[in-house]
Amino acid sequence: MAANLQERINKIEAKAALMVERYGLMRDALADAHKRIDELEAVIVRQKRELQERDRQIEYLKVASVLTPDHHDVEATRAVLAELVREIDKCINQLSL
Secondary structure, rough: OOOHHHHHHHHHHHHHHHHHHHHHHHHHHHHHHHHHHHHHHHHHHHHHHHHHHHHHHHHHHHHHHHHHHHHHHHHHHHHHHHHHHHHHHHHHHHHHH
């Protein structure tokens, strides 16, 4: 009977040790996840700022293209705007990841 009791205690100790080890691994994984979340939130803030700046640049270029009477300048401005829109789309895609 004592051997059976000792055997149960040993199994419980082994399971407890396993649980402690798994808890440590999960705690470390949680800390890593929180760190990654903080990093990604910082990236989102930076990209939002960049997106706002690009929007402002687009607005300025729209006003400039309306005031520009030369056809060549209008086409050049449209090309610049198209590039800026592509950059904005790229930023939006990165934000949605």
